Amino acid sequence: xxxxxxxxxxxxxxxxxxxxxxxxxxxxxxxxxxxxxxxxxxxxxxxxxxxxxxxxxxxxxxxxxxxxxxxxxxxxxxxxxxxxxxxxxxxxxxxxxxxxxxxxxxxxxxxxxxxxxxxxxxxxxxxxxxxxxxxxxxxxxxxxxxxxxxxxxxxxxxxxxxxxxxxxxxxxxxxxxxxxxxxxxxxxxxxxxxxxxxxxxxxxxxxxxxxxxxxxx
Numbered sequence: 001x002x003x004x005x006x007x008x009x010x011x012x013x014x015x016x017x018x019x020x021x022x023x024x025x026x027x028x029x030x031x032x033x034x035x036x037x038x039x040x041x042x043x044x045x046x047x048x049x050x051x052x053x054x055x056x057x058x059x060x061x062x063x064x065x066x067x068x069x070x071x072x073x074x075x076x077x078x079x080x081x082x083x084x085x086x087x088x089x090x091x092x093x094x095x096x097x098x099x100x101x102x103x104x105x106x107x108x109x110x111x112x113x114x115x116x117x118x119x120x121x122x123x124x125x126x127x128x129x130x131x132x133x134x135x136x137x138x139x140x141x142x143x144x145x146x147x148x149x150x151x152x153x154x155x156x157x158x159x160x161x162x163x164x165x166x167x168x169x170x171x172x173x174x175x176x177x178x179x180x181x182x183x184x185x186x187x188x189x190x191x192x193x194x195x196x197x198x199x200x201x202x203x204x205x206x207x208x209x210x211x212x213x214x215x216x217x
Contacts, residue, residue, distance in 0.1 A: 003139050003197045005106050006099035009120045009129035015040050018047055018087040025050055025086055038119040039090045044126040046119045048092030055089065096121045099128065104195070107136045142198030144169040151176075151199075154192045159185055165206075172200035179207045 014032045016025055018039055028037060029052065036051035083089045097106055097118045106118055110133060120129035148169045155162040155176075165178035174193055180186045186206045194202050 003103045004099065005097055005101050005103060005118075005120055005131050006129075008103060008135040008138050009099065009131040010135065011129045013038065013119075013127060013130045015127055016050065016086050017042070018085065018090075020086040022055070022084050022089070025089065026055060029055075036117065038094060038127055038130070039086045039092075040127055046094050046096055046121055046125060046127050047087070048090030049094045049117075049119065050086050050090040054091060094119055096125070097131065098122075103131075103136050103139055103197070106131050110136070139197045140172055140200060142172070144172065147172065147174065147196065147198045150196050151193050154196065155189060158189050158192065172198055173203060174199055174201070175203040175205060177205040181208065183208050 014028055014034050014037045016028055016037055016039055018041055020028075020039075025037075029035065036049055038046050039048045039050055041047055095109060095113050095115060095118060097109060097120055099120050099122070109118060110116065117130055117132040119127055120131055122128050148167055151167050151169070151174055152162070155165050155167065159165065159180050161181075165176060165180070168175045168177075174196075176190070176193070180189065186204070186208050190202055190204055190206070193199060
């Protein structure tokens with residue numbers, strides 16, 4: 001079993017239109033208790049994400065230069081400090097993910113891009129959900145019995161005589177005991193098990209013949 005983004009995402013998403021003004025955005029974030037939300041166009045396509053950090057720029061706006069310099073600055077490109085709409089305030093482009101991607105990929109994106117949530121979009125870029133760090137971590141709620149069952153299937157697939165193996169799972173920690181024909185079999189098995197959904201750690205208690213045992217005299 002491999003958990004996908006679709007399995008853990010939230011489908012009721014707080015989003016704002018690109019023309020939403022500053023106060024509308026603040027009200028939405030406060031009312032729904034979220035720290036950021038996607039910005040979408042009229043077709044529901046994700047344009048960016050506006051967060052509390054984007055809005056806080058308004059409170060830290062530095063003093064503007066005076067005279068003609070100030071006027072020129074105001075007539076130039078609008079900054080977040082002077083922006084009043086979601087389109088100007090948002091961080092774009094948004095880092096999005098598809099519903100069929102694995103949760104591990106979502107976690108990797110969040111870590112690499114240092115973000116807390118990912119808008120989930122369909123093939124046309126339309127918003128269909130959102131996945132947060134908490135959603136990703138939900139895979140570790142998987143019951144130990146379910147993990148043990150999957151580990152047994154993996155072992156049966158990779159090891160010639162998996163009946164010699166004993167698998168126990170406690171709080172997501174898998175302990176594997178028994179003998180396997182080769183060291184390579186053990187490494188392949190442990191690698192697959194470590195990446196099974198819900199596995200917190202793997203304790204290796206496997207035995208296998210030393211390479212020297214197969215050496216030609």
